[in-house]
Amino acid sequence: xxxxxxxxxxxxxxxxxxxxxxxxxxxxxxxxxxxxxxxxxxxxxxxxxxxxxxxxxxxxxxxxxxxxxxxxxxxxxxxxxxxxxxxxxxxxxxxxxxxxxxxxxxxxxxxxxxxxxxxxxxxxxxxxxxxxxxxxxxxxxxxxxxxxxxxxxxxxxxxxxxxxxxxxxxxxxxxxxxxxxxxxxxxxxxxxxxxxxxxxxxxxxxxxxxxxxxxxxxxxxxxxxxxxxxxxxxxxxxxxxxxxxxxxxxxxxxxxxxxxxxxxxxxxxxxxxxxxxxxxxx
Amino acid sequence: xxxxxxxxxxxxxxxxxxxxxxxxxxxxxxxxxxxxxxxxxxxxxxxxxxxxxxxxxxxxxxxxxxxxxxxxxxxxxxxxxxxxxxxxxxxxxxxxxxxxxxxxxxxxxxxxxxxxxxxxxxxxxxxxxxxxxxxxxxxxxxxxxxxxxxxxxxxxxxxxxxxxxxxxxxxxxxxxxxxxxxxxxxxxxxxxxxxxxxxxxxxxxxxxxxxxxxxxxxxxxxxxxxxxxxxxxxxxxxxxxxxxxxxxxxxxxxxxxxxxxxx
Ligand SMILES: Nc1ncnc2c1ncn2[C@@H]1O[C@H](COP(=O)(O)OP(=O)(O)O)[C@@H](O)[C@H]1O
Ligand SMILES: [Mg+2]
Numbered sequence: 001x002x003x004x005x006x007x008x009x010x011x012x013x014x015x016x017x018x019x020x021x022x023x024x025x026x027x028x029x030x031x032x033x034x035x036x037x038x039x040x041x042x043x044x045x046x047x048x049x050x051x052x053x054x055x056x057x058x059x060x061x062x063x064x065x066x067x068x069x070x071x072x073x074x075x076x077x078x079x080x081x082x083x084x085x086x087x088x089x090x091x092x093x094x095x096x097x098x099x100x101x102x103x104x105x106x107x108x109x110x111x112x113x114x115x116x117x118x119x120x121x122x123x124x125x126x127x128x129x130x131x132x133x134x135x136x137x138x139x140x141x142x143x144x145x146x147x148x149x150x151x152x153x154x155x156x157x158x159x160x161x162x163x164x165x166x167x168x169x170x171x172x173x174x175x176x177x178x179x180x181x182x183x184x185x186x187x188x189x190x191x192x193x194x195x196x197x198x199x200x201x202x203x204x205x206x207x208x209x210x211x212x213x214x215x216x217x218x219x220x221x222x223x224x225x226x227x228x229x230x231x232x233x234x235x236x237x238x239x240x241x242x243x244x245x246x247x248x249x250x251x252x253x254x255x256x257x258x259x260x261x262x263x264x265x266x267x268x269x270x271x272x273x274x275x276x277x278x279x280x281x282x
Numbered sequence: 283x284x285x286x287x288x289x290x291x292x293x294x295x296x297x298x299x300x301x302x303x304x305x306x307x308x309x310x311x312x313x314x315x316x317x318x319x320x321x322x323x324x325x326x327x328x329x330x331x332x333x334x335x336x337x338x339x340x341x342x343x344x345x346x347x348x349x350x351x352x353x354x355x356x357x358x359x360x361x362x363x364x365x366x367x368x369x370x371x372x373x374x375x376x377x378x379x380x381x382x383x384x385x386x387x388x389x390x391x392x393x394x395x396x397x398x399x400x401x402x403x404x405x406x407x408x409x410x411x412x413x414x415x416x417x418x419x420x421x422x423x424x425x426x427x428x429x430x431x432x433x434x435x436x437x438x439x440x441x442x443x444x445x446x447x448x449x450x451x452x453x454x455x456x457x458x459x460x461x462x463x464x465x466x467x468x469x470x471x472x473x474x475x476x477x478x479x480x481x482x483x484x485x486x487x488x489x490x491x492x493x494x495x496x497x498x499x500x501x502x503x504x505x506x507x508x509x510x511x512x513x514x515x516x517x518x519x520x521x522x523x524x525x526x527x528x529x530x531x532x533x534x535x536x537x538x539x540x541x542x543x544x545x
Contacts, residue, residue, distance in 0.1 A: 178378060181348050185372035186392035186443060196394065200382050275382070 065246040073251040082236070087255055089232040090221055093149065094263065097156020098210075098217035104157070105164025106206055113172035113198055114190065130162040134220055138227040152224035152232070159220030160213040167212075171205030172198050207271045214263045222256065233259070292360030294447050294479050295322040295345070299354035301504075302340055306352070313504035314340050317354065320498055320507065322447065325477035327470070329490035332500030333542060338483045341505075342451050345481070346372055358447075371445030375452045377436040379424040385411065385435045386420040392443035410438040414468055430461035437465065441472055448473065448480045455486060463522045466493055470520040487538050492525040497534075499541050508541055 047067045053059035054066035061069065077083035112119040137158055145151035175198050183193045225234025233256045240248035302315040314337040322328050332338050343349040345356050347366040358367050379388045389407040390398075398406075411420050414434045424432055433453065440448060450469075454462045470493055473480045484490050490497045491513055499508040511534060515525050525531055 176376075176378070178374060178376060179380075181343070181346075182372060182374070182378045183391075183395070184348060184366050185346055185370060185449075186395045187366060187368060188395045192395050196391065197380070200380070203382075 062244070063246065065250045069247040070250045070254070073247045074254065077251060077255075083255055086231060086233045086236050086252070087259055089149075090218070090225065090234065090256070091259055091263070093152040093156055093221035093224070093232065094214075094217045094259070096153045097158075097220055098160055098214055098263075100153070101157040101160025101217065102164045102206075102210060102213060105161040105166075106168040106209075109165040109168025109170075110172050110194075110199065110202065112169050113194065119169065126162065126165060130166065134159045134216075135223055138223055141224060142228055147228040147230075151227075152221050152229070155224035156217040156220035159216040159223075163213050163216060164206075164209055167205055167209030168202060171202030174205065175201045203275060207267075207275065210267050210271070211264060214267055215260060218256070218260050218263070291324075292357065293321040293323045294359060295481070296320070296357045296360075297341075297345060297354065298357060300341065300344055300351050300356065301353040302337070302344055302349065303352045303504075315344070315351075316501075316504035316506040318500070318505065318507055319354075320510075322479050322481050324479055325474070326496065327473060327480040327482065327494045328496045328498060329482045329484055329494040330498045330500060331484060331487055331490050331538065331542065332505055333502055334485060336500050336503050336505040338485075338500065338505075339451055341500075342372075342449050342481075342483055346370060346449055367447075369444070369446040371440035371443060371448040373436055373440045373448070373450045373453045375455050377424070377432045379432055379435060379439075381424055384421050384423055385416060385427065388424065388435055389438045389442050391439055396443065406442055407438065410441055411435075413472070414438055430457055430465065433457060433461075434465060434468070437469060437472075446478060448478060449483075450480065451483045452485065453482075454489065455484065462489070466522050467520050469493070470522070474520060487535050487542070488526065488531075491531055491534050491538065492522050497538060499538055502543065508543075511538060 050059075050064075051067045054061040054064060074083070112122070134155070138155060141151045141154045141158070145154050179197060179201075180193060183197050188196065221232070222234035222237075225232040226238050229235040233252050236252040237249055237256070240246075240252060297318055297320050300315060300318045301313075304312045304314055318341060320328070330338060330341070340349065344351045347356070347363065355362050379385075380391070383391070386404065386407045389410060390403040393403040393406060408417070408420065411417050414437065416431060416434055416438070419427060419431065424435070427435065433456075437453070440450075453469075454465055457465065466489060469480075472478075480494075482490070482493065487497075491511075492515075494513055497511045497513060499510070500506070501508050513534060515528055515530060517524055517528075519525070
């Protein structure tokens with residue numbers, strides 16, 4: 001037996017994954033199309049049954065609304081521009097709270113990595129704060145920050161901050177201790193270990209947290225608007241509800257759902273742009 | 283600070299009566315390392331073999347300054363240092379590549395820590411990756427590399443900071459035989475051509491004998507040195523297959539096997 005004089009040239013990756021990847025992608029695209037078709041079909045069936053029910057099959061349109069009236073309502077909201085105004089207000093509150101809460105929570109959570117002692121001291125307080133139902137904080141937010149934008153921003157921020165903190169801290173603690181040892185063996189200071197290892201390693205968890213908290217921020221903003229407000233989607237829902245204008249409630253709800261979907265899509269886009277290594281090869 | 287004066291230069295690394303007991307503070311002490319002493323000379327390759335769980339990894343962490351010893355001391359060129367010594371390379375069975383860094387950026391990690399400028403970092407990384415046959419893969423993320431390629435990148439990272447002493451903990455044990463032989467050869471070349479010193483921890487007796495100048499055999503936990511074997515194989519010491527064909531090779535492997543006391 002002899003050893004080869006040179007290393008066997010490793011095969012070109014473009015070749016060994018290129019082939020299966022494209023066919024797999026084609027397969028995935030096809031099944032995605034099928035899934036989307038089925039989803040549309042399901043939606044159509046539900047809306048159809050709903051419409052048929054309220055058109056004389058004994059379902060009370062006054063209590064349950066009806067798709068056609070809701071659609072007309074949405075059109076009216078587009079025409080008088082209230083849809084954009086309300087979505088804009090709620091969107092701003094949500095986005096502001098989302099950014100502020102995540103910034104605050106992530107910075108605090110990651111900084112706890114630097115001191116095990118401090119993290120153990122604050123742990124029960126974080127848990128206590130995390131278990132407070134967010135609705136219960138609304139009166140306080142309104143007393144402190146008034147009935148305008150600031151109180152909704154506070155509500156959205158509060159709904160996000162604890163989750164963001166816990167997620168970031170867990171992410172930082174989850175770093176492989178062998179990896180930390182490797183950094184130490186390379187002579188890295190604690191700050192270098194944080195910057196080169198802990199921060200990027202936690203990004204995966206932090207982004208998972210972002211996807212989660214975008215919804216939380218929206219709930220916070222809407223709850224704030226429910227309590228007291230003069231604009232926003234929460235205000236529109238609340239007002240329509242108190243007037244028994246069910247179709248209007250549903251219309252505003254549909255806009256809220258659309259807003260949530262748009263915001264989550266934006267977060268996913270940003271994740272793709274910032275963490276390319278997670279999407280390149282799987 | 284203790285220092286050891288004497289005839290000639292002090293070896294790059296010596297362990298003096300190293301011992302480690304875990305959990306002494308909660309009243310249930312577990313002695314992992316009894317007492318281990320040895321020297322690692324300049325340009326020397328020494329392997330440490332021992333039964334699984336006997337404390338080899340712990341021993342390496344003591345030497346590297348990642349864990350404090352319960353008794354004994356580690357001397358670098360005859361002096362005791364606080365913390366992690368400079369100019370050591372440390373590598374484990376896990377490649378520990380950072381998935382968000384390309385192969386090249388993983389290799390330059392240690393240089394970045396030492397704030398070497400970007401141009402020099404890249405030049406060094408390219409040189410090493412070329413030498414290890416990975417020149418075309420510098421810009422690939424680890425997830426796109428095979429196990430053997432990833433371990434080569436880890437090897438390049440270990441050599442990039444120009445270590446005087448290499449501490450390797452079962453670095454090749456997860457690789458298939460052919461890849462292992464090749465990467466052992468590359469390691470031997472990189473170490474011997476530049477007179478670095480290598481302390482290799484392994485449970486693979488054949489790897490230890492074919493690669494090293496000396497093999498140290500450890501006992502079960504709490505481990506102590508059972509015996510030392512000088513490996514005197516003639517010929518090109520970087521040719522792993524040729525080493526394995528020598529009659530002395532088989533004899534030494536069998537002898538060490540019997541001393542290993544695998545239960
Ligand atoms: N931090 C620790 N605390 C308590 N016991 C430990 C610790 N680290 C290792 N050990 C124990 O020490 C023994 C030796 O471990 P290790 O050094 O990893 O062995 P080896 O590398 O030889 O397989 C094991 O039984 C392990 O359970
Ligand atoms: Mg081990």
